[in-house]
Amino acid sequence: MFSFLEDTTQPGASQGKGKPCFLKFASVDVTNPPPVQPESGDRVELRVVVNPEVLQVQYGRTVELSCTVYGGDSSTSIYWIQDEPERRYALTEPVTDNDKQVTASQITLKARITLDDASKIGKYTCMAQDGSGNSGSAVVTMEQGGHDSHPPPEYPDVVPPPSGGQGHLRIVAPDMTDGDYVEIQCEGASADDEGRIQWYFNNR
Secondary structure (H helix, E strand, O other): OEEEEEEOOOOOOOOOOOOOOOEEEEEEOOOOOOOOOOOHHHOOEOEEEEOOOEEEEOOOOEEEEEEEEEOOOOOOEEEEEEEEOOOEEOOOOOOOHHHEEEOOOEEEEEEEEEOOOHHHOOEEEEEEEOOOOOEEEEEEEEEEOOOOOOOOOOOOOOOOOOOOOOOOOEEEOOOOOOOOOOOOEEEOOOHHHHHHOOOOOOOO
């Protein structure tokens, strides 16, 4: 710490006459200078790569996403965000020891997502950030393609009883999409038929 003086004597004034003389003291602490904040221009963008950038998926299957960060270190954290159809942390399977690979020049993280809900099919972003605040991201888009793993159910033909029956039964089901909960009704049966009616799904 050091101090300096400032003479505020009015010009032309003599000692004992005229206006008085004043001295101002000021001090500056140089032992604890204020911290220097890093400028945003000092940060660099990490190079993040996902492969492939467009992924053909099927409902009900488990897909694997791979994200590689170049220039990261052991402090680099990698995580997945789902952007579409809704923004949230990706609902990935638990990570295993073999899912993250670290070398001197890159870090690779693998993640698995089970597409048991139609809302999981969409756009995902791999986010990476190191201990210095450097960050980067890359986007992968899922597109539903190929043969759907759960085709519409097939119902067996309903055959009327040989004699004295009430006619054909009719199955009523509303329009539905993947993930909907529906109620299916069987019409045309009497109370006496309850013990003889059986339900089948995919002919089983």
